[in-house]
Amino acid sequence: MRILVCVKRVPAPGARINVTADGQTVDAAHLGFTTSPHEECAVEEAVQLTEAHGGEVTVMTLGPVAAEEQLRYAASVGAHHFVLIPIDDVDWDPQRTASALAEAIAAVEETNGAFDLILFGNESADAGGFQVGVRVANHLGRPIVNGIKGIEIGGEQGGELDEGVATARREIDGGFEVYNVPMPAVLGVKEGINLPRYPTMKGRLASKKAVVDTDERTVEAGGQVRLRLHRPVEQISETVILGTGPEAAPAVVDLLEELGVLS
Amino acid sequence: MxxxxxxxxxxxxxxxxxxxxxxxxxxxxxxxxxxxxxxxxxxxxxxxxxxxxxxxxxxxxxxxxxxxxxxxxxxxxxxxxxxxxxxxxxxxxxxxxxxxxxxxxxxxxxxxxxxxxxxxxxxxxxxxxxxxxxxxxxxxxxxxxxxxxxxxxxxxxxxxxxxxxxxxxxxxxxxxxxxxxxxxxxxxxxVVADRVVLTRGITLSTAPVVVGGGRGVGSAEAFAPLEELAGELGGVVGCSRAVTNNGWRPHSDQVGQTGTRIAPEIYIASGISGAIQHWVGAMAAKNILAINTDREANMVTRAGHAVIGDLHQVIPAITEEVRRRRG
Known part of the structure; x- marks a missing residue:
């Protein structure tokens, strides 16, 4: 089977996120970059599915030229083909991002045929627009379900087992929902669907030779415009230290009683 | 309109x-x-x-x-x-x-x-x-x-x-x-084809009390005292991303940006340093009690209350005190 995964390069924040002077983006001067967590799991899931069922994984990203680093990382953990849609350093809005991705996907599919599955992360770790996957699926006229924490190929359709169906599990409070989605399909994946592997030395070496195709897209901006980013004002209150070590237990239980959680 | x-x-x-x-x-x-x-x-x-x-x-x-x-x-x-x-x-x-x-x-x-x-x-x-x-x-x-x-x-x-x-x-x-x-x-x-219920009753997102453990807990087995305290308080156990990455707890227990957002009456965060990824999942808690050996840990400085000490000693002591008061 052929699987496409769309990923986003995001800063890897520690305990605090700073903003550039113009308020347009995160100040990454002292930060490393990584693949947005849900999407790292999506790449792993795609690799596992092709290991089990055969096929190839293509990874696509819309981002600065430096996002090639995330494509090469995907290569080091087993992905096969790579497409970079280069933009400047500042995020594109969700409509614009989705249109460019949908065009680039259509271009790949025109040459090689439709992907059986397209995986997105449920939302990006930084901008968190919660919509790019849904818009792309809509552009391509394919079904999409978000929040997916389990995928199996083959599912029940009309009472019979159908190889062309992806059975997807979505976590809900206290359990999960099951969807039987006919392929070609799009799924929005969440962290927890798997534990992503670390690259092997062999994988790292191979990733250096991976060929990254560049596909420039000029697309109109959408209706959501960023004015500025800023850090929320934190209500800094003095931490009340209830004590040190196990001797603090009575003071803790006093607090629990006060809050009424001891009844 | x-x-x-x-x-x-x-x-x-x-x-x-x-x-x-x-x-x-x-x-x-x-x-x-x-x-x-x-x-x-x-x-x-x-x-x-x-x-x-x-x-x-x-x-x-x-x-x-x-x-x-x-x-x-x-x-x-x-x-x-x-x-x-x-x-x-x-x-x-x-x-x-x-x-x-x-x-x-x-x-x-x-x-x-x-x-x-x-x-x-x-x-x-x-x-x-x-x-x-x-x-x-x-x-x-x-x-x-x-x-x-x-x-x-x-x-x-x-x-x-x-x-x-x-x-x-x-x-x-x-x-x-x-x-x-x-x-x-x-x-x-x-459309949803099937629905599977794993747990009935309180869950991480609805629990009035969440007892959280981080890297400082040290192993899957060492979560047992946290389970005990959570059980005593009618709550559930949560954990940080480091814990799920180590395979100590299932991802469904993870509190954080890529896990579950919690909003309990009190969140007892033990052995958790408080990276942004975790904090944003916990910040809707009405009260936070941090238990940590490091007074300068993010979780401690952001919490309303804290106990400075080893969670392996503090948590069982709290459980014991709760039981003692209940007679």
């Missing part, structure tokens, strides 16, 4: 998130000069719709169709699109839960309109030229974005836990109107 609020429910019981959306929607609709309407979809919708006048909805659309008996993002999105077209609604609002954001994204894609997710505030008078302005959440809440929205139909969600859902001071009529959308049979492709 109206603001249409999408209300989610569980077999007739409105979700807290829906009440948050209605509470956020009332002043928004008033400032925008719009009537506030609501839509409730699927089995049990009648029961859920009945109380919405008290929350300020003047019209409540009750949508029903054989494809709407259970959740399906495409069928729900298409239903809202048809309702928007049929009623001339100029704005749509939902609470930014996973489901809320997914349905509004479906509406946005189908109407080809922008959609601003997880707002903390929305000003419909905006920049004075008809555009709305808003502040929305990035990085799960550790960064904010001011944005403008230029659209024919404004689509927004309000971030979960930004407001508390309360009834309207002046109730509206809440007139119920039934609505049957025309849905293509093909949309059955994304």
């Amino acid at each position: 109206s603001l249409l609020v999408i209300c989610d429910h569980d077999r007739g019981t409105l979700s807290d998130a829906s009440l948050e959306a209605l509470t956020f929607g009332r002043p928004l609709a008033a400032a925008a000069g719009l009537e506030m309407a609501a839509v409730v979809i699927g089995e049990g919708a009648d029961a859920a719709a009945a109380g919405l006048g008290a929350h300020g909805a003047s019209t409540v659309h009750v949508a029903s169709h054989p494809l709407l008996t259970d959740f399906g993002p495409e069928a729900w999105g298409e239903t809202v699109v048809q309702l928007v077209r049929g009623t001339g609604a100029t704005a749509v609002l939902a609470c930014g839960t996973d489901r809320g954001n997914e349905v509004v994204a479906q509406v946005a894609a189908r109407l080809d309109q922008p959609f601003v997710a997880n707002c903390r505030s929305v000003d419909p008078t905006g920049d004075g030229s008809g555009n709305w302005t808003m502040t929305r959440v990035q990085w799960g809440g550790s960064l904010l974005e001011d944005a403008t929205l230029t659209a024919e139909i404004r689509l927004v969600t309000v971030a979960h836990h930004v407001v508390e859902g309360v009834a309207a001071e002046a109730p509206a009529s809440g007139t119920m109107v039934s609505f049957v959308p025309e849905l293509d049979d093909a949309l059955a492709r994304t």
Whole structure:
């Protein structure tokens, strides 16, 4: 089977996120970059599915030229083909991002045929627009379900087992929902669907030779415009230290009683 | 012209998130000069719709169709699109839960309109030229974005836990109107086919007490005393991302940006340093007690209360004290 995964390069924040002077983006001067967590799991899931069922994984990203680093990382953990849609350093809005991705996907599919599955992360770790996957699926006229924490190929359709169906599990409070989605399909994946592997030395070496195709897209901006980013004002209150070590237990239980959680 | 609020429910019981959306929607609709309407979809919708006048909805659309008996993002999105077209609604609002954001994204894609997710505030008078302005959440809440929205139909969600859902001071009529959308049979492709219940009763997102453990717990086995304390307090155990990455707990126990957002009466965070990823999942807790050997840990400096010490000694001591007082 052929699987496409769309990923986003995001800063890897520690305990605090700073903003550039113009308020347009995160100040990454002292930060490393990584693949947005849900999407790292999506790449792993795609690799596992092709290991089990055969096929190839293509990874696509819309981002600065430096996002090639995330494509090469995907290569080091087993992905096969790579497409970079280069933009400047500042995020594109969700409509614009989705249109460019949908065009680039259509271009790949025109040459090689439709992907059986397209995986997105449920939302990006930084901008968190919660919509790019849904818009792309809509552009391509394919079904999409978000929040997916389990995928199996083959599912029940009309009472019979159908190889062309992806059975997807979505976590809900206290359990999960099951969807039987006919392929070609799009799924929005969440962290927890798997534990992503670390690259092997062999994988790292191979990733250096991976060929990254560049596909420039000029697309109109959408209706959501960023004015500025800023850090929320934190209500800094003095931490009340209830004590040190196990001797603090009575003071803790006093607090629990006060809050009424001891009844 | 109206603001249409999408209300989610569980077999007739409105979700807290829906009440948050209605509470956020009332002043928004008033400032925008719009009537506030609501839509409730699927089995049990009648029961859920009945109380919405008290929350300020003047019209409540009750949508029903054989494809709407259970959740399906495409069928729900298409239903809202048809309702928007049929009623001339100029704005749509939902609470930014996973489901809320997914349905509004479906509406946005189908109407080809922008959609601003997880707002903390929305000003419909905006920049004075008809555009709305808003502040929305990035990085799960550790960064904010001011944005403008230029659209024919404004689509927004309000971030979960930004407001508390309360009834309207002046109730509206809440007139119920039934609505049957025309849905293509093909949309059955994304309707829930089956539902599996793993745990009944309290869960991480609803528990009044969460006892959290981080890297400092040290192993899967060492979570047993946390389980014991959680059991004693009628709560559940949560954990940090480091814990799930080590395979000590399932991902469904993870509190954080890529895990579960919790909002308990008290969060007891033990052996957790408090990286941003974790903090944004815990910050809606009403009280936080940090237990840590490091007085300077982020979790300690941000918590209202803290105990400085080794969680392996402190947690069992708390459990023992709770039992002693109960006799």
